[in-house]
Amino acid sequence: MTAFLNTLGGRLAERWMALLAVPGLIYLATLVCAVTLGQRHWSDTGRLRDRLGALATAPGAHSPGSLAVAALAVLAGAAAVGAAVQAVGTWCEKAWLTEARGPVTRRLTARRLRRWQDADRAYRAALVAAGRATIAxxxxxxxxxxxxERHHAVRARIALAAPRHPFWAGDRITDPERRVWxxxxxxxxxxxxxxxxxxPDGTRTELTAARTAFTSATRLHAWAIAYLLLGLCWWPAAVIGLLAAVTAAGRGREAASGFADLTEALTDLHGKDLALALGIPCDGGLTxxxxxxxxxxxxxDVA
Structure with missing residues (x-):
């Protein structure tokens, strides 16, 4: 039991460092650079070096107690920043998957639907033209x-079916539900x-990994927002935020597609098992x- 608790504590510490402390420390370091340099002196490393030198020569800089308190304060601040950004990431995930309910989301959904319909008409027209040319x-x-094929790819980038959500991830995650129905x-x-x-356990592991990857992408998007806000004081932080936002969008699309594909595959492969478990005859595949x-x-439904 002692060995198990020690292992569990080590894993929790590693997870805390990976999710909260390390990203928070990096953000705090960037915040120090932003406050010290600002927009006018954004590349003045000498100004930053002087500031660090002044802190190093402060009266309490050589006191073990002061250093310990400062280290704990920095770690606590990093954890607080990480926790705050993680909370924002949760809201980002909800926003990516939200349905068209309010006026803003309905407008965004209608805009995506119009784009999809235009792409669908172009694809169908190109398909008819290709079919006639092939027959002739x-x-x-x-x-x-x-x-x-190019028009089909353009339509697929918007959505695989007529959009019902304001954002791509919402439609992609719910695509299996519509296709299975x-x-x-x-x-x-x-x-x-x-x-x-x-x-099976292996299938659950794959699904959990895909879902975790999607959550990680939304968390990265939250960090992108934090760095973009910091860019108001120091523009290099905005560059970091833009790169993080682009990376988060790509990872989110990949994770959403992977999770949706695995969900549909699970239904295709084990739908018959579920029917038999429910006592429903199913000699062949699902019908x-x-x-x-x-x-x-x-x-x-007993009616």
Whole structure:
């Protein structure tokens, strides 16, 4: 038990350092640079060196007690900054996944929907043109097919289906629910806890890793906001914030896609197992009839 508690304490300390202390210390160091240099002296390393020298020669700089208190204060400040940014990251995650409820989110969703519809019309027109050229045996069939593929990629970058959320991540995360419903008439919202219980440990690990990666991306986005705000005092911090925001967006897209693909794969591979566990006959793969019956049973619809 003692060895277990020591190991657990070490892991908690490592996690605390990775999530809160180290990023917070880096941010505090950047804050010191911003306050000391400002916009006018943004690259004056001599000014920063003089400031650090003045702190080193202060009366309490050589007192062990003062140094200990200062170190604890810095660590506490770093942890507080990290915790605050982590809280902002939670709100960023909710914002990325929010539905179109208020006037702002509805306007954003309508804008994405118009863009998707324009891209969809362009893709369908290009696809029809490519099909006609192929049937006619025209030499333009190849270029027209490539054009249709490009239009399809443009539409997919906006959303895989007609957008219902103000942001890309919200649509991507909910895509499996819509696709599973269209294919099997299975309500993935009510079926998910049961599928999770039937999933092998390896599958759960992969899903958890993808979900954690998405949360990490939203946390990085929160750090980007913090550095962008700091850029009001020292513009190099804004550069750091922009780079972090771009990185967070890319990681968020990758994590959301990975999680959505794994969710849909879990349904395809273990949907039959869930049907059999519920006592619903399923000789072959999932069908609409089986999926509808599973939805009725899991939804406690006894009518």
């Amino acid at each position: 045996g025209s030499g333009d069939a190849g270029p027209l097919t490539e054009s249709a 269209r294919a099997y008439r299975l309500d993935l919202t009510v079926a998910w806890p049961h599928l999770w219980l039937l999933a 609409r009839e089986v999926g509808a019956e599973m939805t009725r049973v899991l939804g406690k």
